[in-house]
Amino acid sequence: MGVSERKARAKEALRQHILDAATELFVSEGYQNVSMRKIADKIEYAPATIYLYFKDKREIGETIVREVFEQLTEQLQTLEKSITDPDEALRAGLRCYILFGLEHPHHYLLTFGPDPEPDLSGELTPTDRAGLEALAQLRKALMRCMDAGTVRRDDPEVLAQTTWMCLHGITQMLICLKTAPSFPMAPEEAIISTGLDMLLRGLRP
Amino acid sequence: MGVSERKARAKEALRQHILDAATELFVSEGYQNVSMRKIADKIEYAPATIYLYFKDKREIGETIVREVFEQLTEQLQTLEKSITDPDEALRAGLRCYILFGLEHPHHYLLTFGPDPEPDLSGELTPTDRAGLEALAQLRKALMRCMDAGTVRRDDPEVLAQTTWMCLHGITQMLICLKTAPSFPMAPEEAIISTGLDMLLRGLRP
DNA sequence: GTTGCTTTCTGAACACTGTTCTGTTACGAT
DNA sequence: ATCGTAACAGAACAGTGTTCAGAAAGCAAC
Numbered sequence: 001m002g003v004s005e006r007k008a009r010a011k012e013a014l015r016q017h018i019l020d021a022a023t024e025l026f027v028s029e030g031y032q033n034v035s036m037r038k039i040a041d042k043i044e045y046a047p048a049t050i051y052l053y054f055k056d057k058r059e060i061g062e063t064i065v066r067e068v069f070e071q072l073t074e075q076l077q078t079l080e081k082s083i084t085d086p087d088e089a090l091r092a093g094l095r096c097y098i099l100f101g102l103e104h105p106h107h108y109l110l111t112f113g114p115d116p117e118p119d120l121s122g123e124l125t126p127t128d129r130a131g132l133e134a135l136a137q138l139r140k141a142l143m144r145c146m147d148a149g150t151v152r153r154d155d156p157e158v159l160a161q162t163t164w165m166c167l168h169g170i171t172q173m174l175i176c177l178k179t180a181p182s183f184p185m186a187p188e189e190a191i192i193s194t195g196l197d198m199l200l201r202g203l204r205p
Numbered sequence: 206m207g208v209s210e211r212k213a214r215a216k217e218a219l220r221q222h223i224l225d226a227a228t229e230l231f232v233s234e235g236y237q238n239v240s241m242r243k244i245a246d247k248i249e250y251a252p253a254t255i256y257l258y259f260k261d262k263r264e265i266g267e268t269i270v271r272e273v274f275e276q277l278t279e280q281l282q283t284l285e286k287s288i289t290d291p292d293e294a295l296r297a298g299l300r301c302y303i304l305f306g307l308e309h310p311h312h313y314l315l316t317f318g319p320d321p322e323p324d325l326s327g328e329l330t331p332t333d334r335a336g337l338e339a340l341a342q343l344r345k346a347l348m349r350c351m352d353a354g355t356v357r358r359d360d361p362e363v364l365a366q367t368t369w370m371c372l373h374g375i376t377q378m379l380i381c382l383k384t385a386p387s388f389p390m391a392p393e394e395a396i397i398s399t400g401l402d403m404l405l406r407g408l409r410p
Numbered sequence: 411g412t413t414g415c416t417t418t419c420t421g422a423a424c425a426c427t428g429t430t431c432t433g434t435t436a437c438g439a440t
Numbered sequence: 441a442t443c444g445t446a447a448c449a450g451a452a453c454a455g456t457g458t459t460c461a462g463a464a465a466g467c468a469a470c
Contacts, residue, residue: 011447035427046449048430057428113319114381124387131388154399158391162375162399169374170367176319182329183336186363194359194367202403216418240456251420253459262457 015053017043022060031061031110061110062126068107069130072100076137086144087200090151093141094167094196097134101171102188108175112168135160142203152205163199170195220258222248224272227265236266236315266315267331273312274335277305281342291349292405295356298346299372299401302339306376307393313380317373340365347408357410368404375400 021042025034036057040047054060076093083089101108111127124132139160145151151159170191177185185191226247230239241262245252259265281298288294306313316332329337344365350356356364375396382390390396 014447036429037427047428048450049448051429052447109319114314114377115385125385128385128388155391155395158395158399161391162396162403165374165378165396165400166371166403167374168378169372170370172319172377173370173373180320180330180333183333186360186366190360190363191367191370194363195370198367198371198404198407200407201409202405202407204406241458242456252457253421254419256458257418 011053014043014045018050018053019060019064023064026061026064026110027104027106030106065107065111066126066130068104069111069133072097073133073137075100076134080137080141086141086148087150090141090145091196091200093137094163094199095192097167098171098174098192098195102174102178105175105178108171112172131164135164138164145203149205151203159203163203166195166199216258219248223255223258224265224269228269231266231269231315232309232311235311270312270316271331271335273309274316274338277302278338278342280305281339285342285346291346291353292355295346295350296401296405298342299368299404300397302372303376303379303397303400307379307383310380310383313376317377336369340369343369350408354410356408364408368408371400371404 018039022034022039025038025042036047036050039060040050050060054063075096079092079096080089083092111130115127139156142151142160142163143156146153146156174188174191177183178188223244227239227244230243230247241252241255244265245255255265259268280301284297284301285294288297316335320332344361347356347365347368348361351358351361379390379393379396382388383393
């Protein structure tokens with residue numbers, strides 16, 4: 001037959017086309033400032049058509065975000081394998097997280113920025129999943145350091161979540177303050193290395 | 206004359222009336238979910254009337270936020286005076302900041318959440334001002350600790366900004382994750398005390 | 411007491427937003 | 441050639457922030 005497969009391919013192609021257009025717009029203008037009509041215009045389809053491929057705008061955003069964050073997870077895993085010293089691996093992982101946020105500011109804010117109307121369904125959103133994955137990586141790295149004696153033995157989950165929150169604070173604020181030229185921010189690299197130092201010292205036994 | 210003063214008072218009263226209504230709505234429904242029409246309905250005026258008292262919706266939000274954040278500054282100053290030990294004063298100040306955020310989640314997110322469209326005018330927004338004031342308090346507390354020898358001598362500005370970013374991360378994430386019941390968050394108090402511990406240890410010489 | 415001026419307020423509109431409903435078009439199968 | 445289905449689009453709905461011309465109200469002077 002082959003015809004139904006061709007149609008399925010075409011359908012998938014348009015779906016990807018929508019995602020590509022949306023990604024480009026989100027990155028250059030920010031999620032909030034991109035309307036469904038802008039996306040529709042870019043791909044030269046009617047706005048209603050998009051709803052045949054995605055439930056709503058949120059789903060488009062979440063799909064894009066998930067794809068990008070898989071890159072982060074990959075990078076972190078590669079890092080963990082390539083660095084033998086647990087302490088250095090932890091430091092490198094933390095730095096990698098911050099740099100990833102700075103390289104994908106819109107994706108980062110869309111994922112971990114505060115949600116205007118949180119999902120109360122009890123379902124795990126892609127955002128939650130992204131957080132949990134990053135958290136799992138972090139917990140693993142922390143436990144390796146515990147075994148090596150460079151991080152104090154404490155509830156790994158509490159330690160991981162707290163560390164992640166601090167890391168997130170640094171990342172988000174760097175992103176936000178970079179685009180707010182009025183704020184007298186200290187040099188970026190100074191903040192990053194000081195932040196990493198503080199966190200690692202704070203975790204020591 | 207006296208009549209012009211009475212009119213000025215009446216004008217000021219309506220302005221405050223708008224702020225009161227807006228505050229109530231913002232706190233219960235969140236900034237994003239409150240429309241100008243909702244505010245207008247609540248005070249039983251036409252939406253257009255509000256624009257005679259405020260430039261736009263943003264200005265209403267900023268005015269409210271500024272008023273609330275003056276409370277934080279006051280609390281922090283009171284704290285600083287009432288605690289003699291610099292280290293304890295710092296710890297209490299940091300804890301106070303987090304608790305303030307948790308008590309005023311909407312105000313906090315509105316002030317320090319990422320701005321959808323940042324102000325590129327170069328002007329210091331009320332948000333910047335709130336951040337700078339909190340930062341100034343923190344820098345002062347840190348320098349007292351430096352003198353006491355409990356915090357390492359380093360660039361106070363970098364140290365303060367980095368600490369603040371971590372503190373912000375903890376505060377914001379606690380706010381967000383509390384309303385996202387799907388996320389398996391560690392106990393709030395554990396995170397707070399662990400976070401404060403980490404920060405203080407990280408700051409030591 | 412009527413006129414005129416100023417301030418305060420509003421109804422209606424504009425240009426958007428996300429989303430849905432109904433109808434049309436295109437195309438493969440019978 | 442007909443039919444059924446899947447893909448698409450136009451128009452509309454209900455909402456948003458904001459603006460603008462005009463109405464109402466209060467007060468001064470005549």
